[in-house]
Amino acid sequence: MSATLATTLFALLVAAAVVKSDQDIYIDGQLINGWQNWGWGTVVNFAATDLAIGSSSISAVSDAYAAVSLKSPATLSSYAGIKFDIAADPASIQLSFQGTADDAQSASIPLSAISTAINPTTFTTVIINFCALPPNGAPLGAGAWDRVSWQALGSGASYHLDNIQLLTSIEVAAEFLSAEPITSDYIAVTTKGDVDFGTVTVTLNNQTIAATSHDTYVPPDTPSRTITYLKLESSLAPGTLTISAGSLTASYSLPPAQQGSVTTSVTTEISPLIYGVNWPPSASYITQLGVTISRWGGNAVTAYNPDGDFTNSGNDWFFENRVHGAGNADEWMGWVKAAGSQAMMTIPALDWVAKDDHSYSYPKSLYPNQQKFDPYKTDAGNGLLPNGSFVQPAPDPTSAYTPWNTTAARKWLSGLVNKPEFVFVDNEIEITANTHQDMHPELMTYDEELRRMVEYATLAKEVLPETKVAAPSTNSWWFYWTSGVGYSDNAAHGNVDFLPWFLGQMKTASESAGKRLLDYLDIHYYFQPDVTANDDATKALRLRMTRSLWDPTYIDESWAGSNVQNHQPNGAAIWLIPRFKQLIADNYPGTKFSISEWASTADADITGGLVTADVLGLYGRYGVDAATYWTNPDAQGPVGLAFWLYRGSGTYFGGSSVQVSLTAENAADTYGVYAATEDDKLSVVIINKDTKPLALNLSDVPSGSYFIRHFGGASGIAKWQTTVTLSSSQYIVVPAYTAVFLQQS
Numbered sequence: 001m002s003a004t005l006a007t008t009l010f011a012l013l014v015a016a017a018v019v020k021s022d023q024d025i026y027i028d029g030q031l032i033n034g035w036q037n038w039g040w041g042t043v044v045n046f047a048a049t050d051l052a053i054g055s056s057s058i059s060a061v062s063d064a065y066a067a068v069s070l071k072s073p074a075t076l077s078s079y080a081g082i083k084f085d086i087a088a089d090p091a092s093i094q095l096s097f098q099g100t101a102d103d104a105q106s107a108s109i110p111l112s113a114i115s116t117a118i119n120p121t122t123f124t125t126v127i128i129n130f131c132a133l134p135p136n137g138a139p140l141g142a143g144a145w146d147r148v149s150w151q152a153l154g155s156g157a158s159y160h161l162d163n164i165q166l167l168t169s170i171e172v173a174a175e176f177l178s179a180e181p182i183t184s185d186y187i188a189v190t191t192k193g194d195v196d197f198g199t200v201t202v203t204l205n206n207q208t209i210a211a212t213s214h215d216t217y218v219p220p221d222t223p224s225r226t227i228t229y230l231k232l233e234s235s236l237a238p239g240t241l242t243i244s245a246g247s248l249t250a251s252y253s254l255p256p257a258q259q260g261s262v263t264t265s266v267t268t269e270i271s272p273l274i275y276g277v278n279w280p281p282s283a284s285y286i287t288q289l290g291v292t293i294s295r296w297g298g299n300a301v302t303a304y305n306p307d308g309d310f311t312n313s314g315n316d317w318f319f320e321n322r323v324h325g326a327g328n329a330d331e332w333m334g335w336v337k338a339a340g341s342q343a344m345m346t347i348p349a350l351d352w353v354a355k356d357d358h359s360y361s362y363p364k365s366l367y368p369n370q371q372k373f374d375p376y377k378t379d380a381g382n383g384l385l386p387n388g389s390f391v392q393p394a395p396d397p398t399s400a401y402t403p404w405n406t407t408a409a410r411k412w413l414s415g416l417v418n419k420p421e422f423v424f425v426d427n428e429i430e431i432t433a434n435t436h437q438d439m440h441p442e443l444m445t446y447d448e449e450l451r452r453m454v455e456y457a458t459l460a461k462e463v464l465p466e467t468k469v470a471a472p473s474t475n476s477w478w479f480y481w482t483s484g485v486g487y488s489d490n491a492a493h494g495n496v497d498f499l500p501w502f503l504g505q506m507k508t509a510s511e512s513a514g515k516r517l518l519d520y521l522d523i524h525y526y527f528q529p530d531v532t533a534n535d536d537a538t539k540a541l542r543l544r545m546t547r548s549l550w551d552p553t554y555i556d557e558s559w560a561g562s563n564v565q566n567h568q569p570n571g572a573a574i575w576l577i578p579r580f581k582q583l584i585a586d587n588y589p590g591t592k593f594s595i596s597e598w599a600s601t602a603d604a605d606i607t608g609g610l611v612t613a614d615v616l617g618l619y620g621r622y623g624v625d626a627a628t629y630w631t632n633p634d635a636q637g638p639v640g641l642a643f644w645l646y647r648g649s650g651t652y653f654g655g656s657s658v659q660v661s662l663t664a665e666n667a668a669d670t671y672g673v674y675a676a677t678e679d680d681k682l683s684v685v686i687i688n689k690d691t692k693p694l695a696l697n698l699s700d701v702p703s704g705s706y707f708i709r710h711f712g713g714a715s716g717i718a719k720w721q722t723t724v725t726l727s728s729s730q731y732i733v734v735p736a737y738t739a740v741f742l743q744q745s
């Protein structure tokens with residue numbers, strides 16, 4: 001859009017706003033102007049008087065993931081934003097927008113990311129600007145938006161809302177969101193509104209440093225947050241740095257440099273397939289984040305019936321059949337591959353798949369006494385008695401399913417137009433007595449799991465000989481070592497833990513088949529420590545627990561470190577990647593190692609993004625062969641930005657990981673530094689997991705011109721990229737809670 005056109009449109013919008021007034025949704029006593037509550041699982045009182053501004057407020061008590069969801073009779077597109085008063089525990093609720101006509105769904109905004117002032121005992125006024133949603137500043141974008149939902153998180157929520165109003169205009173005051181030193185002589189300033197850079201002053205140890213130039217960028221996906229790079233006339237150095245402009249003043253204590261070195265002669269190959277996600281939402285997402293591999297996986301695909309594209313959601317949602325949200329698997333592979341990503345397909349390997357788009361396993365009419373029913377489909381229950389035991393008798397599988405076997409799978413795989421690069425033999429099959437209790441209530445044993453893996457791997461290799469087979473996609477640390485039955489099953493197998501046993505058995509089966517049946521040992525890895533509190537201590541724990549991926553001296557700070565039942569060496573340390581490389585070398589050499597589900601533990605928090613950047617660095621350094629995130633992180637959120645950092649929009653970290661040494665004690669708790677080379681060009685990713693700036697003296701990093709990209713900062717929002725000149729690598733500054741990518745030009 002040209003500047004003139006933009007100005008004209010803006011003027012038109014302002015003119016329109018003059019004749020339109022704000023719209024009240026709730027003031028006292030009831031919803032007005034045609035708004036309705038389409039919420040679920042929530043006890044709502046529209047005339048609560050226990051905490052109210054005016055005569056009453058809305059009080060809501062929601063079950064886990066239940067919501068107050070207010071529906072407008074018209075779309076919200078002509079409004080600038082929404083305003084409300086809320087009293088709530090900010091950690092218990094997220095806000096989102098929906099469109100009824102087009103099924104539009106916005107990113108979820110945690111209340112904690114909106115304002116730190118929000119609390120359960122008094123009302124806090126919140127304004128959400130539709131052009132700049134918190135926390136990233138992305139616009140709400142196109143959609144037939146007509147619903148706003150306050151949704152409880154996993155522990156439920158009890159809260160009050162009052163004075164809910166649509167706004168016709170919002171004035172964005174010029175404001176510095178952050179101003180932070182970066183590399184050896186730059187300041188990155190993120191702003192809202194129209195900021196005058198003529199007023200910026202920078203001092204270091206009371207000496208003014210002039211800015212010799214400034215370049216301003218408007219990130220296309222978050223245009224409300226512009227970023228300006230100020231080039232300083234002299235280098236940063238230890239001491240006190242102040243930056244001020246208008247009403248903003250930021251001050252930093254720049255520390256002495258930590259010593260580090262990069263040795264480009266010591267290399268490990270980095271697999272390009274570690275930068276994957278599950279279920280990328282679009283081709284543009286694949287490009288923007290640089291997603292190299294995409295997985296069709298998760299609980300629901302266990303019951304995927306390619307004849308109709310039906311699935312069953314299992315115990316994730318009342319054992320209901322539906323048409324799969326991603327549609328047809330073959331077509332999905334087609335667009336995913338056309339977008340430049342490899343495709344990973346899951347083959348169901350139980351005896352049943354969904355028969356239609358609407359049946360379910362536990363109708364109230366058959367099983368009246370159940371713990372929970374679907375609020376949207378009140379006849380569908382969760383298959384549990386109120387005391388948590390399974391209802392009896394077990395349902396007839398044919399009520400929701402149709403038989404499935406290798407003949408059906410052969411027919412499907414042979415007819416594919418778009419062939420997957422990888423197939424998985426089912427998903428977390430060891431917990432099927434729980435996730436799919438309606439069709440496989442028996443506890444999975446070592447022997448049954450192996451039988452199914454061998455049958456379907458054999459079939460896949462016959463039909464798609466070029467495709468890599470990955471299995472068994474075990475869900476967690478506990479089940480790496482035992483079966484659904486538990487340790488009596490280990491005892492029946494010579495006390496050999498499950499995955500080492502499985503590898504040995506797959507080697508034997510491959511030898512008798514005369515070909516390799518298992519190319520990748522696949523696991524899911526979810527960090528075990530409890531970090532739900534998200535306070536300073538748990539953020540620090542989240543940021544250091546990445547050590548579980550590689551460090552033999554890191555005893556896991558969870559049950560895994562204290563309740564050791566496995567028979568593995570050093571069994572209280574997870575030590576994940578080296579452990580599995582060794583396990584493979586001992587039991588089935590030549591097998592590759594993949595992690596098809598893993599997650600940051602806090603997708604909307606900057607610390608979750610830093611964990612992700614750290615993990616991607618570690619996967620490269622320690623030689624994971626393929627990995628896909630669960631599921632598809634918000635492209636503008638911290639986790640999406642971590643993918644963008646390494647691979648976004650054509651950027652390339654490098655194919656060879658090179659050695660990095662840091663001399664600081666416990667460096668891995670607070671820093672992640674990764675380096676790679678490609679065509680003799682060096683790339684370095686530096687992740688500062690600390691709450692204060694880091695300065696590094698990285699020997700053997702050549703000075704010169706570098707492409708730089710970064711995200712994070714104390715406010716969690718700065719992101720963008722430019723070209724800088726590194727005059728010296730003896731003092732490279734990385735702000736608190738920030739990840740920086742540098743690549744030699």
Ligand SMILES: *[C@@H]1O[C@H](CO)[C@@H](O)[C@H](O)[C@H]1NC(C)=O
Nearest residue numbers: 203204205206207238239240
């Ligand atoms: C900077 O100025 C302040 C106030 O005048 C003074 O207290 C401080 O010691 C000075 N710092 C340096 C590094 O000179």
Ligand SMILES: *[C@@H]1O[C@H](CO)[C@@H](O)[C@H](O)[C@H]1NC(C)=O
Nearest residue numbers: 385386387388389390391392
């Ligand atoms: C739950 O109730 C059922 C039926 O009364 C009973 O058979 C079962 O043992 C109970 N389960 C538990 C865990 O108490």
Ligand SMILES: *[C@@H]1O[C@H](CO)[C@@H](O)[C@H](O)[C@H]1NC(C)=O
Nearest residue numbers: 403404405406407408409455
């Ligand atoms: C799969 O089921 C079909 C239909 O019952 C049957 O004809 C076929 O032989 C079965 N395939 C295998 C491998 O058992």
Ligand SMILES: *[C@@H]1O[C@H](CO)[C@@H](O)[C@H](O)[C@H]1NC(C)=O
Nearest residue numbers: 257259260697698699730731
């Ligand atoms: C940086 O490290 C090198 C040795 O690798 C050393 O010679 C140099 O003095 C250090 N510079 C600073 C500013 O600490």
